Amino acid sequence: MSQFSIEIEGKTVENAIKLALEQLKLPRNKVKIEILSEGEKGLFGMPGVKLAKVRVTQALEGNVP
Numbered sequence: 001m002s003q004f005s006i007e008i009e010g011k012t013v014e015n016a017i018k019l020a021l022e023q024l025k026l027p028r029n030k031v032k033i034e035i036l037s038e039g040e041k042g043l044f045g046m047p048g049v050k051l052a053k054v055r056v057t058q059a060l061e062g063n064v065p
Contacts, residue, residue, distance in 0.1 A: 009051040020056035
């Protein structure tokens with residue numbers, strides 16, 4: 001199996017992960033997720049001032065944590 005990896009940004013870490021999984025068309029248990037940036041909240045705790053960034057990599061068979 002080949003290995004695919006993407007880096008993607010979202011308003012939150014969970015949002016970025018969801019977008020990456022949709023793009024890769026893979027379930028969460030078949031990927032390795034690295035959080036590159038948690039993002040920063042804005043005024044009054046509003047998300048989205050600085051976007052969260054994740055790298056999602058398709059796990060090779062037997063390599064899923």
